[in-house]
Amino acid sequence: MARYSEEFKYSIVSKMMPPQNQSVADIARETGLSEATLYEWQRQAKEKGLVVPGGETNSERWSTQDKFQIVLETATLSEVELAEYCVRRVSMWNK
Numbered sequence: 720m721a722r723y724s725e726e727f728k729y730s731i732v733s734k735m736m737p738p739q740n741q742s743v744a745d746i747a748r749e750t751g752l753s754e755a756t757l758y759e760w761q762r763q764a765k766e767k768g769l770v771v772p773g774g775e776t777n778s779e780r781w782s783t784q785d786k787f788q789i790v791l792e793t794a795t796l797s798e799v800e801l802a803e804y805c806v807r808r809v810s811m812w813n814k
Contacts, residue, residue: 732764737789738804
């Protein structure tokens with residue numbers, strides 16, 4: 720079994736997080752990691768309180784916990800920063 724550093728795991732999990740929201744299947748194809756490994760890393764990240772929708776771009780399908788975490792992440796952003804955050808998210812949805 721391969722061992723991966725926490726930094727590497729986070730770099731992969733961050734692809735599942737806003738604003739990228741890449742799907743597990745896409746990341747598996749891109750990296751060669753198994754989907755089972757990626758789902759496990761996603762589960763571990765969620766246990767640590769990270770927002771990891773994992774490819775779900777429709778916020779209506781996100782868990783209440785994920786939505787609340789995004790509110791917390793964006794609460795301190797200025798109007799300009801929040802607008803940039805939203806633009807990045809919309810551009811990801813339209814890909």
